[in-house]
Structure formats: structure tokens, C-alpha cells
Amino acid sequence: MTLLSVTDLTVTFDGFTAVDSASFTIEPGETLGVVGESGSGKSVTALSIMRLVEMGTRAKITRGRVELKMQDGSTLDLLGQDEPTMRSIRGNQIAMIFQEPLTSLNPVYPVGEQIAEAVRIHEGSDKKTSMARAREMFDLVRIPEADKRIGQYPHEMSGGMRQRVMIAIGLCCGPRLLIADEPTTALDVTIQAQILGLIKQLQVETGTAMMLITHDMGVIAEVADRVVVMSQSKIVEQGPVDQIFHSPREAYTRGLLSAVPKLGSMAGHDGPRPFNLAGDLA
Amino acid sequence: MTSQSNGQSPVVEVQGVSKQFPADHNARVHAVTDVSLHIDHGETLAVVGESGCGKSTLANLIIRLHDADQGRILLKGVDITDLKPREMRAHRQTLQIIFQDPFASLDPRVRVGASVAEPLRVHKVATKEEATDRVRHLFELVGLERSMLNNYPHQFSGGQRQRVCIARALALKPELVIADEAVSALDVSVQAQVMNLMLELQQEMGLSYLFISHDLAVVERIAHRVAVMYLGQIIELGSREQVFRDPRHSYTKRLLGAVPIADPRQRTERPLLTGEIPSPVWPAGEGPELVTYTEVEPGHQVADE
Ligand SMILES: Nc1ncnc2c1ncn2[C@@H]1O[C@H](COP(=O)(O)OP(=O)(O)OP(=O)(O)O)[C@@H](O)[C@H]1O
Ligand SMILES: Nc1ncnc2c1ncn2[C@@H]1O[C@H](COP(=O)(O)OP(=O)(O)OP(=O)(O)O)[C@@H](O)[C@H]1O
Ligand SMILES: [Mg+2]
Ligand SMILES: [Mg+2]
Numbered sequence: 001m002t003l004l005s006v007t008d009l010t011v012t013f014d015g016f017t018a019v020d021s022a023s024f025t026i027e028p029g030e031t032l033g034v035v036g037e038s039g040s041g042k043s044v045t046a047l048s049i050m051r052l053v054e055m056g057t058r059a060k061i062t063r064g065r066v067e068l069k070m071q072d073g074s075t076l077d078l079l080g081q082d083e084p085t086m087r088s089i090r091g092n093q094i095a096m097i098f099q100e101p102l103t104s105l106n107p108v109y110p111v112g113e114q115i116a117e118a119v120r121i122h123e124g125s126d127k128k129t130s131m132a133r134a135r136e137m138f139d140l141v142r143i144p145e146a147d148k149r150i151g152q153y154p155h156e157m158s159g160g161m162r163q164r165v166m167i168a169i170g171l172c173c174g175p176r177l178l179i180a181d182e183p184t185t186a187l188d189v190t191i192q193a194q195i196l197g198l199i200k201q202l203q204v205e206t207g208t209a210m211m212l213i214t215h216d217m218g219v220i221a222e223v224a225d226r227v228v229v230m231s232q233s234k235i236v237e238q239g240p241v242d243q244i245f246h247s248p249r250e251a252y253t254r255g256l257l258s259a260v261p262k263l264g265s266m267a268g269h270d271g272p273r274p275f276n277l278a279g280d281l282a
Numbered sequence: 283m284t285s286q287s288n289g290q291s292p293v294v295e296v297q298g299v300s301k302q303f304p305a306d307h308n309a310r311v312h313a314v315t316d317v318s319l320h321i322d323h324g325e326t327l328a329v330v331g332e333s334g335c336g337k338s339t340l341a342n343l344i345i346r347l348h349d350a351d352q353g354r355i356l357l358k359g360v361d362i363t364d365l366k367p368r369e370m371r372a373h374r375q376t377l378q379i380i381f382q383d384p385f386a387s388l389d390p391r392v393r394v395g396a397s398v399a400e401p402l403r404v405h406k407v408a409t410k411e412e413a414t415d416r417v418r419h420l421f422e423l424v425g426l427e428r429s430m431l432n433n434y435p436h437q438f439s440g441g442q443r444q445r446v447c448i449a450r451a452l453a454l455k456p457e458l459v460i461a462d463e464a465v466s467a468l469d470v471s472v473q474a475q476v477m478n479l480m481l482e483l484q485q486e487m488g489l490s491y492l493f494i495s496h497d498l499a500v501v502e503r504i505a506h507r508v509a510v511m512y513l514g515q516i517i518e519l520g521s522r523e524q525v526f527r528d529p530r531h532s533y534t535k536r537l538l539g540a541v542p543i544a545d546p547r548q549r550t551e552r553p554l555l556t557g558e559i560p561s562p563v564w565p566a567g568e569g570p571e572l573v574t575y576t577e578v579e580p581g582h583q584v585a586d587e
Contacts, residue, residue, distance in 0.1 A: 013437070038425075038441025038469050057436070099440040099467070102383045143334075144561030148306045156303065159382040159463065160333025160496075182440065185466040186382065188332050188496045189540040193552045201554065215441075215469045216497075218542030222549055241546045259470040260544045261499035267527065272326065272504045274481055275474035 001069060003028045003209050004049070004177055009064035011041070011048050013057065018044045020233040021063070026177065026209050033224030033241065034213045035256065040230040042213045043099055046179045049211075050096050051078055051086045068093065068177075091121050095175035097183045099213075101162040105154040111165045112138075112150030115172060122173040137168035142194055159186035167195055174206055181213045196223055217260045221245060229253050291359030292320035293458045293490045294344060294377075299353030301339055305563050312562045312569055313339040315514040316353070321458065324488040328501040328522075330537065331511035334562070337494045338382055340511075341460045344492070345379050346370045358457070375405055378451040380464040382494075384443040388435040395421075395431030398450045405454060420449040423479050425472050441467040448476060452483065460492045465500065477504060498541050502526050507581075510534045513562045515573050520582035530584040 004026040011019040019041040026032045034042050047053035049066050066078040068089070078089065090096075098104040106114060115134035119125060125133070131150070138146035141164035154162055163186045170178055178199070184192040200223065202208050214220060220227060220241065227244040229237045229252065237250045248254050259276055266273065296319050303311040314336040321327045329337050342348045344355055346365060354363045357373055365373075381387040388397055395417055402413040418428055424445040435443055444467045451459050459480075465473045481504060483489045495501050501508060501522075508525040510518040510533065518531040529535050540552070564570065573585035 036469060038445075038467065038472050039439040043439060100383065100385045103385050139559070142555065142559050144559035145305075145309075145563045148309050148563050151306045158334040158338060164333075182467060186333060186463060186496070188330070188537065189498065189542065190536060191333050192496075193540050193542075194555050197552055197554045215467070215473070216542075217470065217544040221544045221546045222542045224546075245544070245546050256469065256471060257544075259474050261470070261474075261497075261503055262544070263499045263502060263538070263541050264526075265499070266502050266522065270523065272481055272484075272506065274478045275503065277471065277474050277478070 001028065002026070003030075003069050004211075005065070005067040005069075006045075006049065007065045007067070009045065009048060009066065010062045011044050011053060012060050012062055017233050018059070019048065022230075022235050024228050024235065024238060026211060028176070028209055029203055029207045030225045031203070031210045031212055031223050033220040033227040034211060034230065035215065035217065035220055035227060036230030036236075036252075037232065038215075041233045042230055043181055045230075046096065046181050046211065046213060049078065049179065050090060050094060051081070051083075052096075071176075091118075091173065093175060094177045094179060095170040095173055096179040097163075097166050097170040097181060099181040101159075101166045101186075102154060105162060105165060107154055110151045110153055111157065111162075112146075112152075115165065115168050118169045119172050133172060134168070137172050140171075140198055141165075141168050142191055160188070160191065163187060164191075164195065171199070171202060174202070175208060177209045177211065179211045179213075182215070183212070184214070184216065184219060192219070199223075217257065229256070290323055291356070292322050293325075293358060294492070295320040295354075295356040295359075296340070296344065297354045297356070299340070299343055299350045299355065301336075301343055301348055301351055308566050309563050310566060310569075312514050312564055314343065315570055316572055317511075317514075317516055318353075319509055319516065319519065321490050321492060323457075323490060324484060325506045326484070326491040326493055326504055328493045328495060328505035328508045329511060330495065330498065330501055330508065332513075332533075332537075333496075335511040336514040336562070337511060338462055341379060341462050341492065341494060344460060345377060374401065374456075375407070375454050376457045377460070378454060378456040378458070379460040380444075380447050380451045380462060382462040384440070384447045384467070385435060387447060388443065390435055393432050393434060394438070394446045397435075398446065398453055401450065401454050407454065416453060417449070420453055424449050424476055441469065441472065444468060445472075445476065452479075455487065456489070458490045458492065460494070462494045463496065464493075466495070466497070473500070480504070498526075498538065510537070513560060513570060515570070515585070516583075517573060517585040518583065520579070520584075524579060524582040528579075528582075530578055530582075532587060 002025045007023050009022040053059045067075050112134045116130035119130040119133045135146040224241045231252045237253050299317050301314040305311050398417045399413045402408045505522045509516050512533045518534045575583040
């Protein structure tokens with residue numbers, strides 16, 4: 001039973017096609033990795049599913065369907081829904097962790113408030129319960145001393161802490177689908193492992209599916225079940241993670257994989273060394 | 283830790299710098315504690331470490347966005363510790379920064395082409411035509427289409443915006459660039475292109491970099507020396523070879539051991555961490571113990587555990 005089915009999605013900005021006929025599906029509990037060129041339409045695809053792409057921009061979804069399987073077994077095409085319906089979907093069914101945390105957190109509210117508010121909207125719980133839940137989330141995403149941090153404002157946190165606050169907001173509502181757009185770019189590898197483990201745990205416990213957009217091929221290799229590869233507004237290849245890494249069909253995918261810098265590549269070299277450009281090996 | 287390899291002052295020298303911020307309940311965040319380091323002409327010093335360990339604060343101290351509580355900062359031998367922000371402007375041609383958050387560092391109402399050209403105009407280093415030419419050229423070098431020069435910041439993807447900031451920092455041909463997670467939103471191909479550009483500029487013009495990054499494979503590739511920070515202090519500092527081939531501090535080892543491998547056939551199970559989370563927050567009047575170092579090899583300093 002497919003959870004989300006995107007068919008022929010096409011999005012334009014003033015005549016420029018940012019996403020061109022994208023089709024893919026996400027199964028319950030599955031992690032779909034989305035990789036590819038910077039500017040190829042990954043975030044626009046995610047924002048289109050959330051129906052946030054047209055807000056305050058000249059974007060137009062010109063074609064396609066985004067079908068979400070509801071709990072009662074019915075199917076809803078999100079592209080045909082009005083804003084109130086979408087708002088309830090965003091709170092309860094699909095959560096999104098945005099690429100740039102500083103711009104999506106409210107600068108004038110303490111971070112603890114912002115997590116608690118998400119909990120309140122979702123669970124209808126009172127102030128005390130939701131603040132306790134926010135504190136718990138701080139511990140889970142490894143932000144120390146919740147009591148002394150919970151009243152801080154976004155600008156008082158490090159880049160990676162802000163990112164973890166966003167993740168806490170995304171996770172606290174127990175969504176059926178989590179869309180995570182570059183969620184770990186500001187995290188060191190030890191905390192990144194913790195966050196990915198936390199999401200995995202949630203997936204096992206509640207069957208949450210994840211669409212994970214990232215440039216980090218190590219992260220994809222570690223957590224994705226299937227992978228979608230985008231280049232120049234199009235999906236150029238998709239398949240199981242092992243197939244994408246070990247028998248990629250498209251030249252673009254091969255170039256991308258060959259450009260991944262590997263730890264240990266400098267043994268025996270002194271001084272910095274230029275990178276292989278994709279295509280060098282092609 | 284001063285070095286004067288070629289008789290010149292280091293491009294930047296940080297001497298025993300500390301910075302605290304207030305937190306709730308009368309507590310203080312000890313963001314940076316007694317950090318000393320220097321960067322030579324043409325050198326890349328990478329700073330790595332746990333999220334929240336003080337890397338961006340260190341960068342902000344060097345550009346004088348924050349006042350240091352303690353310590354001195356020297357730019358090409360000149361003490362800039364007490365300069366007013368206005369007086370710092372004179373040093374913008376020496377020192378440029380690429381902030382961790384690209385969106386927040388671009389003016390939403392200014393077309394990006396103008397944003398990149400602005401420093402050139404302010405510093406009168408180029409005529410209007412020269413500035414336009416140079417900006418176009420830089421856009422090309424970081425892989426952005428010329429037509430995008432007229433766009434506003436919100437019309438870009440995350441990685442495109444990051445490249446605008448890189449172009450802006452390089453436009454003035456500075457001597458030191460502080461790059462705070464500057465390539466984290468780029469796919470590996472574009473990242474390779476941008477990093478190669480940065481390496482070329484270093485070769486040609488002796489540019490120095492303070493390169494803050496969580497991507498250890500990139501750091502290994504481009505750093506001359508590496509500083510590892512933990513809870514506001516440097517816990518290991520050495521040449522790239524020393525730190526990557528022979529890490530001594532337990533945190534450095536843990537960090538290098540946690541790098542995911544880009545091969546789904548080599549997945550590793552990592553148990554979730556629970557219990558006490560190390561913290562730089564201290565009650566007023568208290569603070570962390572200062573680390574002491576042992577020089578295990580020439581140039582390789584390791585905090586005693
Ligand atoms: N508001 C907007 N107005 C005009 N063009 C836009 C807007 N938002 C995005 N675009 C364009 O749409 C294309 C796709 O952008 P998108 O943000 O989806 O890229 P991305 O794949 O997420 O890239 P990155 O990896 O750099 O984040 C880009 O060329 C971008 O310039
Ligand atoms: N303006 C501020 N007010 C209060 N606390 C601050 C402020 N700026 C930074 N801090 C605190 O200082 C500490 C160090 O933050 P910093 O941004 O330097 O970390 P970082 O190493 O850059 O982390 P990341 O890798 O997550 O970006 C954090 O605990 C942070 O909350
Ligand atoms: Mg994006
Ligand atoms: Mg930072």
C-alpha cells in the first residue's frame with residue numbers, strides 16, 4: 001500500500017521549468033533518498049508536495065498528481081486541496097524539515113516554545129505537558145541542559161543546534177511522512193549518527209516514511225532504501241540503494257559517485273590535492 | 283604557537299581568546315575558552331568538532347562581530363582586538379567571511395549581482411565595468427548562470443545561494459577567507475569545482491583559509507593543518523597527516539570513526555547515545571578546566587586526558 005505517489009509533477013517559475021515530469025512513490029516505513037545536482041529541483045519537489053512552493057513566489061504547479069493514502073484507506077490528491085485542508089495535513093500527516101533552519105524558525109520566539117507549540121497543535125495538550133515534551137526532545141537530539149536552553153532564541157544557538165530544533169519539531173508530531181531537506185549539513189558525524197538513529201527508531205516504532213534530500217552520499221548509503229537521482233529538473237534514475245551505488249545506469253549518477261571524496265584518500269600525499277571532477281572517469 | 287616560517291607575520295594569530303554568552307538561570311555558555319592558533323600565508327587551517335563546540339563563535343571573534351572577553355587577535359601582525367566595527371572595514375580587503383547561513387547573510391531586497399559587486403565598489407578597487415566583468419567571471423567559476431545575476435536571494439536553491447556567498451567573499455581578492463560550512467549545500471560535483479577554484483586561488487595568490495567543516499573527507503583533502511575543538515577548547519592540533527593518520531585524542535578518534543562510508547554494503551549499526559550530554563553551560567562564577575597540552579611530535583599538540 002503506497003503512502004505517497006507523485007505522478008508527472010511539473011513546476012515552473014515564470015516559464016522556467018524547475019521540476020519536469022517527476023514521478024516516484026514512497027512506501028510506509030521506507031526511506032527514499034533524493035540526491036543530485038544543486039539547483040536540480042529537489043527542494044521545489046519537496047515544497048510542492050507540501051503545497052508551500054506557490055506561497056510568496058511565482059511558482060506554478062502546471063501538471064501532475066500528489067496522492068496521499070489516508071488512514072481510512074482513501075486517497076487524497078494534495079494538488080487539489082484548499083489551504084485549510086493542507087494545513088491539517090502539514091500538522092498531522094506530513095512534516096518537513098527545511099533546508100535553511102534560520103529562515104524557518106521564528107526569530108522572536110524561544111526555541112522551546114516553538115517545539116511545544118508544534119506538540120500542542122498536534123496533540124491538543126496543555127502548556128505544561130507540551131513544554132515537558134519539548135524538554136524531552138532536547139535530550140533526544142542531544143542539546144545539553146534543556147532547562148537552561150529551552151528559553152533561548154534561534155540566534156543564540158549554533159547552526160547545528162538550530163537544525164536539531166527543526167528536527168525536534170518535525171519528529172515531535174509523529175508524522176506518517178517526514179520530508180527532510182538536508183537535515184544534517186550542520187551536524188558533526190557523531191551527532192548526525194545520533195539523529196539518523198533517532199529517525200530510524202521512530203520509523204520502526206510508528207512506520208513513519210522519510211523522503212531524505214541530501215548531498216551526503218555516505219548518509220544515503222547508510223539509511224536509504226531506494227534512491228532518486230535528479231539532474232537539470234528531471235529524475236534521471238531511480239532504484240534500490242544497492243543498485244544505484246553498485247550498478248548505476250546513467251552517466252550522471254556514475255559521475256556523481258566518482259566525485260565523492262573518500263576519507264583516507266590522502267595517505268602518502270603531502271599538501272592539498274584538487275578534487276576529481278565528475279566526468280573525469282566517464 | 284607562533285610560527286614565522288618565511289619571516290612574515292602569520293595572516294592571522296589568535297592568542298588565548300575566550301568568549302562567554304549568558305544563558306537562563308544565571309548560567310553562562312563558555313562558547314570559546316582560551317583558544318590560540320595562527321594561520322600562515324598560503325595556508326589552510328581546518329577547524330572541526332562537535333556541533334556547538336564554538337567554531338562559528340571563533341570565526342565571529344576573528345572578524346570582530348563579537349568582542350572577545352579575553353585574549354588578542356592579530357591580523358598580519360596588527361592587533362585588531364579593540365577595533366570598532368567601522369575601523370574593521372579597512373581590513374575587509376584582507377579578511378572575508380562566508381557565513382554558515384547563506385540566506386541570513388544576503389540582503390533579500392538586493393539583486394545578487396549587485397551584492398557581489400558591492401564590496402568592489404565600496405573599496406574602489408574596480409570601475410563599474412571591471413566590477414561587472416569580475417562578478418560575471420566569478421559566477422561562471424562557481425557554476426552559476428549569468429542570467430541569475432539579476433535574481434533576488436529567495437529565487438535561488440540552497441546551494442546556489444551558498445555559491446553567491448562564495449563569489450562575494452572571493453571578489454575582493456582577500457588574503458584570508460573564513461569559510462564556515464561554506465560548501466555544505468553543494469552536490470559533490472559542484473563542491474569539487476568550487477574547492478578546486480579555492481585551491482587554485484591559494485596557489486596563485488597565496489590565499490589563506492580558515493576552513494570550518496563537518497565533512498572530514500573534504501578537510502583531509504584541502505587542509506594543511508587541522509584543529510579539533512571540543513566544548514570550546516582545542517583538544518588536538520597538528521598537520522593534516524598527523525591528525526588523520528595518527529589521531530591521539532579520544533574525541534578525534536571518535537569523530538574519525540563516525541564518518542559514514544558511501545557504500546550501502548558497509549552499513550554500521552550505531553547504538554543511540556543516552557545519559558549525560560557534555561555541555562559548555564556553567565553556573566556563574568564556574569567554568570571548564572583549562573586543558574594542558576603535550577606535544578607528541580613536532581607541531582602535533584594533544585590535550586591531556
Ligand atoms: N522562488 C523561486 N523563484 C525562481 N526560481 C526559483 C525559486 N526557487 C527555486 N528556483 C529555481 O528552481 C531551481 C530548483 O531549485 P531547488 O531549490 O529545488 O534546487 P535543489 O535541487 O534543492 O538545489 P540545492 O541542492 O542547491 O538546494 C533552481 O534553478 C532555482 O534557481
Ligand atoms: N549570540 C549568542 N548568544 C548566546 N549563546 C550563543 C550565541 N552564539 C553562540 N552561542 C552558544 O555558543 C556555543 C557555540 O556556538 P557556535 O555557533 O560557535 O558553535 P559551532 O561550533 O559553530 O556549532 P555548529 O557546528 O553547530 O555550527 C553554543 O552553545 C551556542 O549556543
Ligand atoms: Mg535544496
Ligand atoms: Mg557553526
